[in-house]
Amino acid sequence: MSRIVDQPERYFSQLVRRNDPLLRELEQDAHAEGIPIVGPLVGELLFIISVAMRAQTILELGTATGYSAIYLARACAITAGRLTTLEIDPAFAARARKNLERAGLLPHATVICGEALPRMSEMKGPFDLIFMDIDKIDYARTLNDCHRLLRLGGLLVADNIAFPDADEFNRAIFSDAAGWQPVSLLSFLPGHSPEKDGLCLALRC
Numbered sequence: 001m002s003r004i005v006d007q008p009e010r011y012f013s014q015l016v017r018r019n020d021p022l023l024r025e026l027e028q029d030a031h032a033e034g035i036p037i038v039g040p041l042v043g044e045l046l047f048i049i050s051v052a053m054r055a056q057t058i059l060e061l062g063t064a065t066g067y068s069a070i071y072l073a074r075a076c077a078i079t080a081g082r083l084t085t086l087e088i089d090p091a092f093a094a095r096a097r098k099n100l101e102r103a104g105l106l107p108h109a110t111v112i113c114g115e116a117l118p119r120m121s122e123m124k125g126p127f128d129l130i131f132m133d134i135d136k137i138d139y140a141r142t143l144n145d146c147h148r149l150l151r152l153g154g155l156l157v158a159d160n161i162a163f164p165d166a167d168e169f170n171r172a173i174f175s176d177a178a179g180w181q182p183v184s185l186l187s188f189l190p191g192h193s194p195e196k197d198g199l200c201l202a203l204r205c
């Protein structure tokens with residue numbers, strides 16, 4: 001009978017690339033300050049998805065220090081695309097701008113300081129990809145604007161969908177058969193933000 005490796009999380013942790021000094025520094029800062037960043041595995045996943053779909057326009061909800069934004073903006077540097085990222089906390093927005101500048105990615109990224117819902121309602125889109133990583137209670141509230149802002153066939157990636165506060169979002173996206181084609185990936189992702197609770201990927205129909 002076949003079986004998987006012992007301690008799969010530890011095993012696959014060794015297979016996550018950790019060769020970028022700036023990203024390592026941001027991981028250390030996040031660890032020291034308790035900032036829940038996505039970590040290298042989800043960062044790579046966001047980069048790969050964005051490049052694979054040749055994303056020209058990406059919207060991120062929840063920037064913090066710009067860690068996931070660096071992965072997304074690096075994809076934009078390849079696809080000649082552009083990242084817009086929203087952050088409610090002015091101090092985080094300023095740090096993110098500085099970190100994107102250090103990474104040489106400011107030509108591909110705009111950090112907007114403000115609350116996601118009103119900022120999104122002012123936007124026109126269309127976006128190819130939206131990465132959602134704000135307070136989980138706000139996921140359901142921003143879902144209509146995500147649908148409006150994504151192009152047909154665009155992709156919504158929502159982090160931490162096993163938080164109790166994401167319940168309304170999970171129910172809404174799975175009940176809206178006409179609007180979304182979702183899949184929830186609940187798994188223990190090595191190096192994922194402390195919660196390790198997986199992602200929802202949903203195609204905009």
Ligand SMILES: C[S@@+](CC[C@H](N)C(=O)[O-])C[C@H]1O[C@@H](n2cnc3c(N)ncnc32)[C@H](O)[C@@H]1O
Pocket residue numbers: 036037038039061062063064065066067068069086087088089092114115116117133134135138
């Ligand atoms: C989980 S952290 C983002 C981590 C970042 N995506 C990363 O992986 O590097 C969530 C961030 O979203 C911000 N935030 C929370 N609710 C928000 C809202 N309604 N609008 C805008 N930003 C919000 C918080 O201030 C925090 O910096």
